[in-house]
Amino acid sequence: MSGGFLSQVNDAFDTAARFTRHDPTLLEQIKSCNAVYYVSFPIRRDNGTIEVIHAWRAEHSQHKLPTKGGIRYAPDVSDDEVQALAALMTYKCAIVDVPFGGAKGGVKIDRRQYSEGELERITRRYTFELVRKRFIGPGIDVPAPDYGTSAKEMAWIADTYATIQNGELDALACVTAKPLAQGGIRGRTEATGRGVYYGLRETCDNAEEMQRLGLAPGLEGKRVIVQGLGNVGTYAAKFLADAGALVVAIAEYNGAIHDPRGIDVDAAVAYKKEKGTLLGFPGATDIARGIDALELPCDILVPAALEHQITGENAPRIQAKIIAEAANGPTTPEADVVFAQKGTLILPDVWLNAGGVIVSYFEWVKNLSHVRFGRMQKRHEEESLRRLLGAIEGATTKRFSASEVQTITEGATEEDLVYSGLEESMVVSYHQLREVRNRHGVDKLSLRTAAMVSAIDKVAQSYLDMGIFP
Numbered sequence: 001m002s003g004g005f006l007s008q009v010n011d012a013f014d015t016a017a018r019f020t021r022h023d024p025t026l027l028e029q030i031k032s033c034n035a036v037y038y039v040s041f042p043i044r045r046d047n048g049t050i051e052v053i054h055a056w057r058a059e060h061s062q063h064k065l066p067t068k069g070g071i072r073y074a075p076d077v078s079d080d081e082v083q084a085l086a087a088l089m090t091y092k093c094a095i096v097d098v099p100f101g102g103a104k105g106g107v108k109i110d111r112r113q114y115s116e117g118e119l120e121r122i123t124r125r126y127t128f129e130l131v132r133k134r135f136i137g138p139g140i141d142v143p144a145p146d147y148g149t150s151a152k153e154m155a156w157i158a159d160t161y162a163t164i165q166n167g168e169l170d171a172l173a174c175v176t177a178k179p180l181a182q183g184g185i186r187g188r189t190e191a192t193g194r195g196v197y198y199g200l201r202e203t204c205d206n207a208e209e210m211q212r213l214g215l216a217p218g219l220e221g222k223r224v225i226v227q228g229l230g231n232v233g234t235y236a237a238k239f240l241a242d243a244g245a246l247v248v249a250i251a252e253y254n255g256a257i258h259d260p261r262g263i264d265v266d267a268a269v270a271y272k273k274e275k276g277t278l279l280g281f282p283g284a285t286d287i288a289r290g291i292d293a294l295e296l297p298c299d300i301l302v303p304a305a306l307e308h309q310i311t312g313e314n315a316p317r318i319q320a321k322i323i324a325e326a327a328n329g330p331t332t333p334e335a336d337v338v339f340a341q342k343g344t345l346i347l348p349d350v351w352l353n354a355g356g357v358i359v360s361y362f363e364w365v366k367n368l369s370h371v372r373f374g375r376m377q378k379r380h381e382e383e384s385l386r387r388l389l390g391a392i393e394g395a396t397t398k399r400f401s402a403s404e405v406q407t408i409t410e411g412a413t414e415e416d417l418v419y420s421g422l423e424e425s426m427v428v429s430y431h432q433l434r435e436v437r438n439r440h441g442v443d444k445l446s447l448r449t450a451a452m453v454s455a456i457d458k459v460a461q462s463y464l465d466m467g468i469f470p
């Protein structure tokens with residue numbers, strides 16, 4: 001590796017910047033991380049000892065507010081990592097037209113070493129520190145889950161924030177991916193995995209793209225390897241399998257399982273829940289080192305764990321034709337070079353895993369409007385359609401059956417609207433990226449660089465509209 005995660009992201013930025021015509025100072029402003037807050041605080045462990053916790057929140061770009069991005073609980077969280085991830089959030093939001101700046105938080109802990117009570121104390125204290133420095137708020141900076149966090153931590157964050165900011169009407173919009181009863185939205189839990197599926201489906205349905213890779217169009221029958229059975233990997237694997245793809249291997253930090261006939265994803269998830277590991281899953285072969293499974297025969301590799309998994313070292317041995325970056329930063333620049341030579345298609349993180357933040361945006365809008373999507377229209381829509389069917393029956397000999405009336409008139413639920421908004425965002429952005437890439441020449445620009453060009457142009461426009469830069 002030539003440098004850290006931040007230099008990896010900045011390399012991608014610089015490569016893309018060469019395809020734009022923006023003023024160098026404007027480019028420097030877009031690339032720079034606007035603010036980083038580091039904090040340490042003591043917490044009492046259940047055994048009575050005291051431990052010092054180290055945590056960060058980086059706000060990369062305030063060209064749109066609030067800034068947005070997850071909070072990661074992992075042992076190797078660092079200043080470099082949160083800044084890199086915050087920058088990716090800025091570009092991601094711009095690419096899929098979500099009107100936020102980018103941010104990211106991290107707490108340097110291995111969550112498996114802490115009890116639920118300890119995790120609650122850490123989360124609430126971290127939130128308190130963010131409030132104190134105004135690094136959180138519905139119009140300031142809005143966290144969400146990331147590696148090692150979930151809806152439960154978001155509930156603690158929302159509760160701590162609302163308690164301190166007593167009476168703030170929009171307090172619940174201070175964090176997204178909350179549990180439903182605490183202002184969450186239907187469909188957020190599986191949103192990133194579902195977005196990965198929509199992105200892959202759209203790519204595989206593109207005959208021209210598939211022809212270049214020597215693959216048949218469509219997801220059906222495609223062999224997939226998934227790395228990481230966390231939230232993103234689990235749902236991506238499920239949706240891909242439901243669409244007829246074959247999940248031939250699943251890799252985890254403690255080993256992998258392989259079955260060329262296809263793994264039953266639901267059964268594997270249930271097995272892991274019961275045994276605490278995937279190893280020993282009936283019918284599959286165990287692989288001792290999880291990372292080795294990335295090199296098995298397949299069409300699509302879905303890294304859904306952490307950064308720096310695919311490097312200049314293992315990339316030459318990776319057989320996949322498509323690398324679908326469900327994780328943030330899984331492919332190093334050295335690996336990018338290898339894949340460019342091999343003609344492997346990389347679906348970049350800044351587009352492919354944007355489903356989470358897209359649905360976070362819907363949740364934030366829902367919280368600010370204080371009404372569930374569809375609540376006002378659903379019944380009215382159904383009534384109008386029923387009247388229309390009645391009018392058709394009146395004017396023709398057609399008689400609709402009860403089940404036809406039911407399917408035709410059914411109004412959209414919150415879930416339907418969330419899924420349709422997510423699908424629309426992923427599909428539209430895919431075609432935008434392809435258009436940018438094809439404009440410059442497929443052999444000149446990777447989809448990652450096209451995505452970054454698109455992001456830079458959109459963020460630049462915000463600054464240009466303010467009249468600050470030439």
Ligand code: GLU
Nearest residue numbers: 069070144146356357360
């Ligand atoms: N942590 C997720 C990401 O990397 C989601 C961020 C959000 O919803 O704000 O995109």
